[in-house]
Amino acid sequence: MRIDPLLTRSPVTGAVRHVTDDLLAEVYLAPLFPEFTLEDHLGLNAPWSDSFAAAPQETARAVEAGLVSLATASPNLDPSDLAPERLASGRARVHLAALRDLWRDLDALPTPLATWRQVLRSTAEMALEPLPLTGPACAFTAPAEAAVAARLAAHHGWEETAHLAPAGAEGTALRHLQENLGRRSGKVAVDSSVACHGLRDPREEAEFAAALARSLLDRGSVAQAGEIGLLVPDVSAYGQALADAFDRVGIPLSGLPVEAVRRDTTGELLSLLLVLLGGPVPRTALASLYVLPGMPWPPDIGRRMARELMDHGWSRTAAEQTGIARDFLDALRPCESPAQLFARLGVAARAVPQARLHPRIARLKAVIVETLDWPLLHRLAKPQPNAAKGYDRFVEGVSLFTENALPWRPVRQLMVLGMAGRHWPRLPGSNPFFTEGEIAEIRATGLLLSGRQQKLARGLELFRRQLGVASDGLTLLVPALDLRGDRLTPSTGLALVAHMLGAENPDALATELRKAPPQDWPVAYTRIDPVPQGGAPELPAGGMVHIQRGLATVDKPGVDLTALRKTPEGAPLPHSPSRLETLLTSPLGWLLDELGAKERAWAPETLDVMTLGTLMHQVLEDIFVEGALVPDGDSLTAKVPGVLDAAISRHAAWLAEAVWATERRSLLQEAMQVCTAWAGFLRDTKSEILHNEIALSGEHGGLLLHGKADCLLRLPDGRILVVDHKRSSAAGRRDRMSKGWDLQVALYRAMLERPTKDTALTRLVAEGAQVVTAYHMLRDGTVLSDAQGGDIPRVEATGENASANAMDHLAHVLAEVGAGAIRLNRAGDAEMSKERGIRAYALDNPLVAAFSLPDTPQEEDV
Structure with missing residues (x-):
């Protein structure tokens, strides 16, 4: 391609301007060509047929690039300039012949080559104005460019000039x-x-x-x-x-663009709508829609909706929307026919009029008639940023x-x-x-x-x-x-x-x-003072951080950190066993959770531990219904696949896509094993299912508690077995309980013995029913409890004091945080937690690690 652009000097004014493709099109009346596309011509017998079947869009771009490079190298912009028969038999000849045949079939070229060909086919009399050329010759002119320049020179003349000489001084390195x-x-x-x-x-x-x-x-x-x-x-x-x-x-x-590159927000909106209407709805796509400019809600509301969705999987704020925003959100449902699709896109276009969706939707309507071709729709709706x-x-x-x-x-x-x-x-x-x-x-x-x-x-x-x-x-x-x-x-x-x-x-x-x-340095500079300690925080020697309101004094009580989270009415929110387990491991990590100071990265749905546990819990709840007989093997084989599909549809709809087929098969196998093992336990213990997913609330040492038991069983002797399903094997939990560091069983018992809400279960306890708390470990079917469940068939008791150490340590830490004191972690706490049988997830927080002290303890700062 040319380095020096073609220039034309006006014979009237002497003004010089570039010979652009638009100028050539105007002067030689180049016809308006339809949008150049190759997709409809590439699927037949050609060397690239297999590539086109696997990746049509990418292959079309590669073929177009190859065709343009050949056309630019041809002096007449004619497929007859290509002579594959002059090549020896082989790959080059096959591809060159295929591109020539494609060019002949198309009888079209992309802009600006189509305009160039119009110039080559025109006479001087066809030009609407004279275009006398000026400027230097260029050794890097492509044959097609040279042909166009020669034809323009023949029509209008050419005053050739010399290249500008280098401007550097003679004898310098620059020159x-x-x-x-x-x-x-x-x-x-x-x-x-x-x-x-x-x-x-x-x-x-x-x-x-x-x-x-x-x-x-x-x-x-x-x-x-x-x-x-x-x-x-x-x-x-x-x-x-x-x-x-x-x-x-x-x-x-000087020289910046008049208009910088701008987002194609219309294309972004349409692409997101197609993703949402194609179903299942990805969480990140819906969150991205919430925060797009121009939505029928204020930007701060959109950010709140997206944040709630990413944190919890749904948005309360979105559910509270009314009017046109409600209509827009209600339309975001998967479609099964073109009529449904374009009706819901129409709702979106009316809800967001400034996005000007109607022309883009009309383009989609033109190619979709009877069936929904989702790949084609996504390709046509792909955002195209507006160039500078x-x-x-x-x-x-x-x-x-x-x-x-x-x-x-x-x-x-x-x-x-x-x-x-x-x-x-x-x-x-x-x-x-x-x-x-x-x-x-x-x-x-x-x-x-x-x-x-x-x-x-x-x-x-x-x-x-x-x-x-x-x-x-x-x-x-x-x-x-x-x-x-x-x-x-x-x-x-x-x-x-x-x-x-x-x-x-x-x-x-x-x-x-x-x-x-x-x-x-060749420039002026400003020296920035170094960050003290290389950026490391200055920590108290004893590892205790005291939090007080206002100016701290020796006798001033600290803030009760257990009451930071409150209801809208101002009452303290209760604490869950999982939050208090974090408190055992890291008071600072617990405090950050209480304050909501945690990483909030957007990430797509994934089959993580939380999702797997939710699905297995739902399957157990739907298979083993309260008051019903325990299903046998044949019944399980018939019911579990449908129940698992329903659980996936409810909690992880994205898992129903074809790309997750292997994972679904693995999940079905796991669900069958878990249900078979649990059915065997229920039959062996002759247990009656009283309730699934039962809420618990109570208090311990003045601290409000809340939790949820997965299953409530009544044993033949009248005892109540409160079960928590855990999607893991028994080894880790057994180790924790045998060492006295399991907190949850004790807190469940506290909520049952000192309830804050009257329920059927608390009434049973008040009437003298004995309660046994236990874990059902789904990975190996083991049921673990403390000593009170030792005589129950198929229940493994881990000892008298499964929670003794955990409860003692909890009382000590609660006293500290209740007085506004946070004990920082030390570098060796992860190993210590491992020895107790606890997986210290709180220590994975980079803020907790950044504010951790060395292993060697020092005298506490009072």
Whole structure:
């Protein structure tokens, strides 16, 4: 492709303008061509048929790229220019013939090639206005471009001019680079005309460039900002960073887009709607819809709805919406027919009129008639970000030049950013159809298809010409990392520059700014005071943090931390056994949970421990119904699959998708084993199921408690067995109970013996019924209890004091947190919890780890 653009000089005014594709289309009355698409032509017998069947969209893009590269290499933009019969039999001949046949079948080309072909087929009399050409010849013009230029020259004439000479002073290193980059040349020593600095990443590059521009102006090295130029990669990371950095130093930046890249919020909304209407509804997709701009609820309400959904799986705020918002949310249900789909999309379009969904919906209607082709719908609705528009260029600002074009004015000082990775020159990609050897064979037939060698040569020449606009100095900036933190290697251009300036390698040429003394930096700097202790928190020596209201005094009582969470009426909320187990492991982790200070990352649904446990609990509840007979083996075989499907539909609808088929089979096998084992236990103990999912509430030591027992059984001797299903094996729980560190069984008993609500179960206890609490371990079918359940068949008793140590420690910690004191963890607490049989999940919190003390205990801070 050309480096110097085609220019035309008006014969009337002498004004020069670019010969753009739009201008050619207007002057030669190029017809409006329909949108170019290949999908309907690629599924037949062709070398890419299998690829198209597996990935139609990706294959279509590759075929279009291959077709465009061949058309650009053909001098007449005609498929007859392709001559596969001149090649030896083999892969290259097959692919070239297939692309030629496809071109003939299409009889169409994508813009701008279709416009070029119109010019080649036109006469001079068909042009609506004269377009006399001016400018230099270009050695990198593709054959099709050359043919168009020749036809325009034949129609209107061409005044050929010379390339601009490099602007650097004779004898300087800068001039040597401007004349010889990419060519054979000797080496010269580095002088003041060239500098190279190593920075951390694109953000730091932008900050340095702005500071250097400020320094050049303050020192008088340049008279005005317009004499400074920035050559920047076509990467979004640089645009906003440079705009912010130059704004902070008070220097205008000329060449930024008039309109920056904008989100296609209409496409985002339509894509999310199709995901939700296709079902099952992914949690992250619905949350993303809640926070999209322009929804029929205020932005803060949308954020609250999304947060509730991600935290709890549903949103109370969303359920409370009324009016048009309620209609919109009610329409987000899976569809089974085109009529349903477009009716619900219509509701969405009316609810969010500013999104202008109707034209996009009409496009979908045009391709969907009788059945819902979801892949096609998603492909048509895919968001297409609006590209940056125009350039805000003015005389007074620092000139911003882009990677793939010649600079638009000369400068005295040029800074080149991003001299690492695939830039300067941008490394060419591989041809989607032909290897480099095959491209050489095709070129030998006369079709000048560009390979990596030709593209790299063009990139180097473009870079050399870009460097040629600087007259006084060149500064190269080399980032070590990209914005993701991935390490970058020096660019090809930097390696060539280093070689031409006598450096052994690019690292020897670049001065690492952070390794140089600040007084040697070429820019002014501000030294930031170091963070004390390297950022580590200052912790009390004894490990106790005292929390008090207002100004702390020695005799002032601390805040009762057990009463932080309150009901809307102001009453303290009760605590669950799981929260108090966290308190045993880490008071700080417990406090963070009480305050809601926890990580709130968005993540898609996954088959984690919580989901697996929920599904198994639901299956047991629906199979073993209160008051019903225990099902036998045949009954279980018939019922469990349907019950599991219902549980999946209720709690994890996404698990019904085809990609989770293997996991569903594994879940069904597990559910059958769990139900068979539990049925055997119920028959052996002759237990009667009184209730499933029974709520418990009570108090212990003045602390309100609440919980939920999974199953309530009555034994033949009248005892009540309160069961908690645990989706794990017995080993860990057995170890914890035998060592006296199981808290839950004791708290369940406390809620039954000292209830705060009167229920049928608490009345049984009050009347003298003996209660045994137990765990049903689903992975191996073991039922564990303390000593009170030792004589029950198939129940394994773990000892008299299953909770003794846990309750003693709980009383001690509750006294501390009730007085506003938090004992910090120590580094060895994880191992200590393991010895007690407790899995210390609270210690996984990075904040807890950050505020942990060393193992060696010190005297407590009182």
